Every structure is written in structure tokens, then in C-alpha cells.
Amino acid sequence: MTGLWAVLITTFLASAVEAIEMVTIVVGVGATRGWRSTLIGAASGFGVLAVVVVVLGAALSRVPIGPLRLIVGALLLVFGLQWFRKGIMRVAARGLAGIGGQDPHEAAEWTGPGMDWTAWFLAFKGVVLEGLEVAFIVVTFGAGANHLVGAAIGGVGAVIVVGGIGLALHQSVRRIPRSLLQLIVGVLLSTFGTFWAIEGLGIDWPGGDAAIPGLLVLYVATAVTYITLERSRALGLRPAA
Amino acid sequence: MPPPLSWIVPIARFLYEFIVGDDWTVAAAVAIGLILSGVLNVNHIAAWWLIPVIVVLMLGISLRRASRTTR
Numbered sequence: 622m623t624g625l626w627a628v629l630i631t632t633f634l635a636s637a638v639e640a641i642e643m644v645t646i647v648v649g650v651g652a653t654r655g656w657r658s659t660l661i662g663a664a665s666g667f668g669v670l671a672v673v674v675v676v677l678g679a680a681l682s683r684v685p686i687g688p689l690r691l692i693v694g695a696l697l698l699v700f701g702l703q704w705f706r707k708g709i710m711r712v713a714a715r716g717l718a719g720i721g722g723q724d725p726h727e728a729a730e731w732t733g734p735g736m737d738w739t740a741w742f743l744a745f746k747g748v749v750l751e752g753l754e755v756a757f758i759v760v761t762f763g764a765g766a767n768h769l770v771g772a773a774i775g776g777v778g779a780v781i782v783v784g785g786i787g788l789a790l791h792q793s794v795r796r797i798p799r800s801l802l803q804l805i806v807g808v809l810l811s812t813f814g815t816f817w818a819i820e821g822l823g824i825d826w827p828g829g830d831a832a833i834p835g836l837l838v839l840y841v842a843t844a845v846t847y848i849t850l851e852r853s854r855a856l857g858l859r860p861a862a
Numbered sequence: 863m864p865p866p867l868s869w870i871v872p873i874a875r876f877l878y879e880f881i882v883g884d885d886w887t888v889a890a891a892v893a894i895g896l897i898l899s900g901v902l903n904v905n906h907i908a909a910w911w912l913i914p915v916i917v918v919l920m921l922g923i924s925l926r927r928a929s930r931t932t933r
Contacts, residue, residue: 691896696881699892703883706924753880815913817882824903826910836914837919847925856927860870 626831628768631813632741633773635758635806638704639751640780641799644745660778662741666748667780673756674773681764689733691821693765694814700757701810708804709844717798732751755780765817797839812836885927891920 651659681689755776763772783797814831819826826832882889895916902909 647917695892695896695913698913698917699889700881702892702921706885706888706921706928709921709925710928722895757880811917815917819899819910819913822900822903823907824899832910839914840917843921847921851925851929 624761625768625771627711627813629760629772629775629778630764630773631697631760631806632759633779634802634809635762636755636776636779636797637797638802638806639755640783641802643751643780645746645785646751647674647744648787650740650743650747654737654743658737658746661736662744665741666752667746669745669749670752670756673753674760676716677756677760678764678769682769684764686767687821687823690765694816694821696718697758697761697765697810698818699816701807704807705811705840705844707797707849708800708807709851711800711803713848713855714781715800717801744788750849751795752801758806762810762813765813773855793832794843804844808837809842811840885924888920888924891916 647659647663650662678859681693684692759772760769763769764771786797812833815836816826828835892913895913899909899912901913
């Protein structure tokens with residue numbers, strides 16, 4: 622059984638990665654086009670995500686735990702390896718830099734009466750598209766660990782924390798080291814995905830649950846090794862002064 | 863008028879991009895590794911080590927391929 626804290630920490634960090642993009646879009650749209658329509662659009666997006674989590678969660682809760690762990694473990698492993706690989710490439714290239722750059726949705730301020738549908742749609746689309754990955758991780762990780770409520774609390778908590786930072790200090794959210802967070806979450810998803818997929822096949826891990834920290838150490842060492850190799854490869858390619 | 867079931871292709875494409883991403887060989891290696899692990903287990907041979915080895919090797923291969931294509 623995976624502990625509640627492991628579920629909370631993993632889903633919190635995974636959701637924080639996507640919440641940074643989400644909050645950057647919502648704050649950018651709100652600051653340029655006005656807050657009312659933007660916040661209604663963001664709330665509508667969260668409503669869609671909540672329905673996705675409830676429907677998928679209810680469907681997965683009907684699957685027996687053995688096949689569920691195989692399916693969820695394999696999905697989390699394949700999905701986690703994407704973030705693992707991207708995290709290594711981005712941390713090797715940019716270190717701990719945030720997402721930086723200009724606001725993605727510079728637009729003229731809305732001064733008309735009623736709803737600004739452009740602001741509504743930009744905020745809605747930002748929340749739904751960035752939040753789908755969060756919903757996927759919350760549902761699959763929560764189902765695999767048998768802690769769907771804990772996973773949902775971790776996900777919602779991250780959106781509240783990052784959203785609070787974004788609203789209080791508009792530009793600070795861009796300086797959160799998103800690449801490093803993505804790498805950490807990729808390592809965590811790959812660790813639990815590996816553990817559950819093998820368990821789902823009916824294979825016993827040496828040491829039982831104690832294999833999880835062992836896998837974590839192996840994957841962290843792998844990340845450090847590949848970041849070092851990527852950096853030295855990039856330095857080797859740099860032309861001499 | 864679009865043919866019936868024409869919505870399946872874009873949804874399948876979205877799910878593929880979402881879960882598998884831009885390097886299908888990693889997902890294929892994981893799938894083959896899980897099948898092999900199941901076969902080894904049925905024959906009473908220890909198989910827990912296979913997927914971690916595949917993860918470490920495939921990450922290296924995928925990263926090397928990505929850095930070659932960006933040169």
C-alpha cells in the first residue's frame with residue numbers, strides 16, 4: 622500500500638508543474654483584459670476538470686486492484702518517462718530557470734459591457750488543456766494507490782498555492798523552476814509506475830514496499846548521470862572562442 | 863457531411879500524443895518489457911529487474927537520439 626503522504630506529495634508536485642502554466646495564462650489574460658470574465662472562464666475550466674476526475678475515478682474504482690495496477694502502472698510509467706526525459710533535457714539546458722518570457726496572451730484591455738468572451742475562452746482553454754494532464758495523474762495515481770481523495774487534495778492544493786502566488790505576485794510564478802519540478806515528478810511517476818506495473822503482473826518485489834525507495838535512488842542517479850552527460854555533450858559541441 | 867465515426871481518428875491521435883508523446887520507441891520498449899516480465903514470471907524466473915533496466919537504457923537511447931536531431 623502506498624502511503625497517503627507519498628500520494629499527496631506526488632500529486633501536489635505534478636499539479637504544481639501544470640498549474641504554473643495555467644496560472645501564467647490566467648493571470649496574463651486577467652491583467653490585460655479584466656478579471657471578471659477571466660475568472661469565470663477559469664472556474665468553468667475547473668468544472669470540466671472536476672467532471673473528468675469524478676467520471677474517470679468512478680470507472681477505475683470498478684476494476685479489480687491487480688489488473689488496475691498493471692494498467693495504471695504501465696500508463697504512469699510511459700507518461701512519467703515523457704516528463705523524465707523532458708526534465709533531463711530542460712534542466713541540462715537551462716538549469717533552474719523558470720519559464721520566463723513575455724505573457725503568452727498579450728491583448729487589448731476589454732472595456733465593453735457584459736462578458737468578454739475572448740478572455741473567458743482563453744482562461745477556459747488554458748485551464749482545461751493544462752489541467753488534463755493533472756486530472757490524468759490525479760485519477761491514475763489515486764486509483765493505483767487506493768487514495769483517490771488524497772490525490773485530489775494534492776492536486777487542488779497545488780492549484781490553490783500556485784494560484785495564490787500568481788495572484789499576489791504576478792511575475793513570481795514565472796520564476797518557479799518548472800523544469801526541475803517536471804523532472805522530480807517524472808522520476809516519481811516512473812518509480813511508482815514501475816512498482817505497480819510489476820506488482821500488477823503478480824511479480825513480488827524483493828523487500829516488498831521497501832523496493833520503492835530503491836527504485837527512486839536508481840532513477841535519481843540515472844537523472845543526475847544523464848544531465849551530466851547532456852551538459853558535457855553540449856559543452857563539447859560549443860565552438861572554441 | 864463527415865463520415866460516421868470520423869471523430870475517432872482525432873481522439874486516438876490526441877490520446878497517442880498525450881500518453882506516448884514524441885518517442886514511441888520508449889513506450890514500445892516498456893510494453894515489450896512488461897510482456898517479457900510476464901513470460902519470465904510464468905516460468906518461475908525472477909523478472910522484477912527487467913523494467914528498471916529497460917527504463918535506464920531507453921532513457922539514454924532516447925536522449926541521445928533527441929540531442930542528435932537538435933544539432
